Amino acid sequence: VTQPEPLPSDRPLHQIGEVADIVGLSLRTIRYYEEVDLVPASGRSSGGFRLYTDEDVERFRVVKAFKPLKFSLEQMRDLLALLDRVEHGTRLTAVETDRLAQYARAADDRAEVLRDQIAAVTRLSVLLHRTARASAARSKRA
Amino acid sequence: VTQPEPLPSDRPLHQIGEVADIVGLSLRTIRYYEEVDLVPASGRSSGGFRLYTDEDVERFRVVKAFKPLKFSLEQMRDLLALLDRVEHGTRLTAVETDRLAQYARAADDRAEVLRDQIAAVTRLSVLLHRTARASAARSKRA
DNA sequence: CCGACTGTCACGCAGCGTGAATGTAG
């Protein structure tokens, strides 16, 4: 009972500026991701404009989400490929499933680091606020 | 009723490797921060080794904490200078106090962005875990 | 035909990593 696949002609195609607005990446970054073979455009207009499907947009979202995790290009490519294959209903091998789980754990670990950073930043922020207030109070008293 | 300042000779001096271990920065990074005039060494041994005071270490901690906030070098230098002056008991002008408060608010804003990133990462992590589990289950069934 | 959008170079910069060759500390 598979859903009928929407025809390619049904899918809206986006040009680069639209994608940039949607996902919040610069044009340069989007082009760069193509340059390094991370998220190539699905097509080109007759005049040479890059055209992206909604799936492409989703890939950009994934990349953006994983960017702060500092994975290597190699790893990002691998991860995107795995997700693509899952999306297309392809069966993953045990090894691939394992890699997916590893990425998930790696993400958890790095998220932990990010949380620590936030904690440190927050502490400093509090200190700054306090210092600023104290400094303001002293100048009032004078 | 000022506390008697501890003599410089009382303060322990650290060489670069020790500092690196304490704050968790690479030697290269520490030298780089000196190169760009962010945290210069307080002194040098007779043979040319960089020597750092506990205050210097604290400055490295501040820089490290603010690193994920992506402030410019200019801003980091300014902030460190302000904190130094506060530390030394120097009165800040109203303008400076204001800048301090602005940095604090900027830190809050950027921390917010970091939180969003973590949320996005977490969502993706959950998805990955789930996908991996589903994939594993299917291969078992086969 | 106009203005907004996009294309491809190509240079530049931050923030380090990574040697190599040499000197210092204890």
Next chain:
DNA sequence: TCTACATTCACGCTGCGTGACAGTCG
């Protein structure tokens, strides 16, 4: 004297920013 730690070049890399100049879209 040994060796662990430090020094200064200096080149390399990633991840884009930022024009410049030309072509495309509607």
